[in-house]
Amino acid sequence: MGDQAFPWEPGTYLHFNDFRERPFFDLTARIGAATPARVVDLGCGPGNLTATLARRWPAAHLVGLDSSTEMIAAARETHGSHGPGGPGLHFGVADIADWVPGVDPFGTAPDRTAPDVVVSNAALQWVPGHRDLMTGWLAALHPGAWLGVQVPGNFTAPSHVIMRELAAGARWCKQLDGVLRHDDAVGEPAEYHELFLAAGARVEVWETTYLHLLQGSDPVLDWVRGTGLRPVLAALGPAEGEKFEKEYAALAAQAYPLGPHGTIFPFRRIFMVGEKQ
Numbered sequence: 001m002g003d004q005a006f007p008w009e010p011g012t013y014l015h016f017n018d019f020r021e022r023p024f025f026d027l028t029a030r031i032g033a034a035t036p037a038r039v040v041d042l043g044c045g046p047g048n049l050t051a052t053l054a055r056r057w058p059a060a061h062l063v064g065l066d067s068s069t070e071m072i073a074a075a076r077e078t079h080g081s082h083g084p085g086g087p088g089l090h091f092g093v094a095d096i097a098d099w100v101p102g103v104d105p106f107g108t109a110p111d112r113t114a115p116d117v118v119v120s121n122a123a124l125q126w127v128p129g130h131r132d133l134m135t136g137w138l139a140a141l142h143p144g145a146w147l148g149v150q151v152p153g154n155f156t157a158p159s160h161v162i163m164r165e166l167a168a169g170a171r172w173c174k175q176l177d178g179v180l181r182h183d184d185a186v187g188e189p190a191e192y193h194e195l196f197l198a199a200g201a202r203v204e205v206w207e208t209t210y211l212h213l214l215q216g217s218d219p220v221l222d223w224v225r226g227t228g229l230r231p232v233l234a235a236l237g238p239a240e241g242e243k244f245e246k247e248y249a250a251l252a253a254q255a256y257p258l259g260p261h262g263t264i265f266p267f268r269r270i271f272m273v274g275e276k277q
Contacts, residue, residue: 019212023269024049024121027150028056030204030273036060036116036146042096043067043123047075047089053119054089060116061087063104065094066123096120096127101140117146122269125151125185131195138199141276149192153207153268155183158255159220160228166248167232175240179231192272201274212265219263220252221245 036057041050044064054062066072075091092106099105102114118137124130138147154160160183167176187195189205196203216222225233225245233241256263 019210019267020122021049022210023150023208023271025052026208027121027148027271027273028053028119030271031117031119031146031148032275033057033117033146038113038115039063039117040065040099040101040115040119042099042118042120043126044075044091045071045123047071047079047091049121050075050091051079051089053117057117059087062089063106064089064091065096065099065105066091067093067095069093096123097129097133101137114141114145116142116144118148120149122150122152124149125155125181131187131191134192134195135199138196138201138274138276143276145276146273147196147201147276148271148273150269150271151186153186153188153270154266155181155185157266157268159224159252159265162251162255163224163228163232163248166244166251171247172236172244176232176235179235180228186270189270189272192270196272196274199274199276201276203272203274205270205272207268207270209266209268212267213262214265215262218249218253220256220265221249223265224248 037060039053039057039060039062041053041062041064044050044066045068047064050062050064054060064072064075066075072091072093079089079091090106094105101118118141124134127133134147134149141147164180164182166172167180189207193203193205196205214220214223221229229245229248232244236244256265
């Protein structure tokens with residue numbers, strides 16, 4: 001997605017699947033489309049959540065796109081990828097930054113009509129310039145079409161600040177210069193609210209901070225290992241990556257102390273759901 005150039009591990013990502021699923025369902029529950037003909041999931045990952053959309057809208061032609069070949073391979077292995085045309089799931093490798101409503105990069109859609117529903121859950125934070133992309137998508141969608149987006153709003157949380165500060169320190173700065181996203185990777189809720197309104201959409205924007213109770217000796221490290229730490233591990237390689245992880249884990253344990261029932265890990269997320277008018 002965007003300028004990504006690092007591998008994903010679907011198994012690691014799915015380790016906290018229960019926690020990662022909740023925002024998706026909170027997002028899609030606000031999409032009011034009854035019987036959409038075409039649905040696109042941008043940044044579909046291993047496809048487990050995309051499959052729930054296929055069950056919700058069984059008559060829809062549903063495409064899941066992700067820039068990770070590993071994620072799409074896992075999606076196809078678990079959920080299949082039906083033949084061209086007609087309803088069902090269709091998974092493919094594509095960069096969100098290159099996607100255009102109404103243009104099917106795989107030739108699976110029966111025509112070039114723009115989708116009725118577009119979903120992007122926890123993906124656009126990886127895409128530089130995603131606000132401009134969203135504006136273009138809304139302009140291309142037909143009246144009555146829906147766009148639902150969720151992005152993490154935790155870039156100023158200790159989990160991310162520690163990572164950035166460690167990467168910028170003397171020990172790692174040469175190897176990790178420019179690797180991590182900054183705290184302006186996503187906008188604030190009011191900014192997205194104005195973006196939808198300016199594009200002629202009726203919109204609902206909200207934020208939720210989930211308090212995840214994590215278990216294990218280094219639970220915050222385990223969490224970021226599946227997402228935010230991926231660029232660091234790719235840049236450093238196994239041996240150096242293990243050293244970085246050890247330093248990060250010690251700092252994270254101070255910021256997120258173990259309690260009597262586990263480690264409380266607050267995670268803020270920003271939601272927006274709009275219907276084109």
